[in-house]
Amino acid sequence: MLHKLTGLYAITPEGDTKTLLKQCTAALEGGCRLLQYRDKMAAPKDQLTRARLLRQLCDDFDCKLLINDNLALAATVQADGVHLGQSDTPLLQARDALGSDALIGITCHGNLALANAAHKGGADYLAFGRFFHSNTKPNAVAAELGVLAQARGQFNKPLVAIGGINLDNAHQVINAGAHMIAIGGALFGQANIEQTARQFCRLFEPSRKNGISP
Ligand SMILES: Cc1ncc(COP(=O)(O)OP(=O)(O)O)c(N)n1
Ligand SMILES: Cc1nc(C(=O)O)sc1CCOP(=O)(O)O
Numbered sequence: 001m002l003h004k005l006t007g008l009y010a011i012t013p014e015g016d017t018k019t020l021l022k023q024c025t026a027a028l029e030g031g032c033r034l035l036q037y038r039d040k041m042a043a044p045k046d047q048l049t050r051a052r053l054l055r056q057l058c059d060d061f062d063c064k065l066l067i068n069d070n071l072a073l074a075a076t077v078q079a080d081g082v083h084l085g086q087s088d089t090p091l092l093q094a095r096d097a098l099g100s101d102a103l104i105g106i107t108c109h110g111n112l113a114l115a116n117a118a119h120k121g122g123a124d125y126l127a128f129g130r131f132f133h134s135n136t137k138p139n140a141v142a143a144e145l146g147v148l149a150q151a152r153g154q155f156n157k158p159l160v161a162i163g164g165i166n167l168d169n170a171h172q173v174i175n176a177g178a179h180m181i182a183i184g185g186a187l188f189g190q191a192n193i194e195q196t197a198r199q200f201c202r203l204f205e206p207s208r209k210n211g212i213s214p
């Protein structure tokens, strides 16, 4: 089945391997079908172990696995793709390394010129944010909600909203045009991750028609 780039996009928290696996299992049981392994702290060998375990877990749930920043890790564990920021590996280099089937997402902050470059360079989705205060990344560049509607008008491509999104404010970015909501703390910081994932997924039920196939 062609994966629809729509709905909940979970961003993993920092922590030990066992906790990470438990948290991600709960998110996938709650319906999440797009997971980004983002780990700024662990040693490379632990990152490899975790990425391998997440690959296995995602296979069990038919969930796409993307790796943040690290192209080599993505290739080694046969992840479905990578998420790259403006200071990470350039998009064209990543595409050359991972091939045409890889999902590559690009951080565009609130900047349509960056989005245009990513669009022309063949990004599979464009990520905008942060839209709200983020405890995970407090110094992330802020973006205006209006950029989502502008991007909808300019690019026929899946759009991700990220940064401080929770169950109370998610409707704002969805109504503004986001196809996917990337969530860290408001998912993995909850006592019941499975139920919270289900609640985020439900936000997309009335607007499934907006899903764009990669
Ligand atoms: C879906 C999504 N959007 C944006 C980011 C941020 O990427 P980047 O700017 O490279 O910052 P770090 O995540 O590397 O701190 C993301 N990871 N995912
Ligand atoms: C990794 C990341 N990038 C951001 C950006 O704006 O580029 S905000 C962010 C953190 C996302 O986690 P939370 O849902 O806890 O805010």
Ligand SMILES: [Mg+2]
Residues within 6 Å of the ligand: 068, 069, 083, 084, 085, 088
């Ligand atoms: Mg990065």
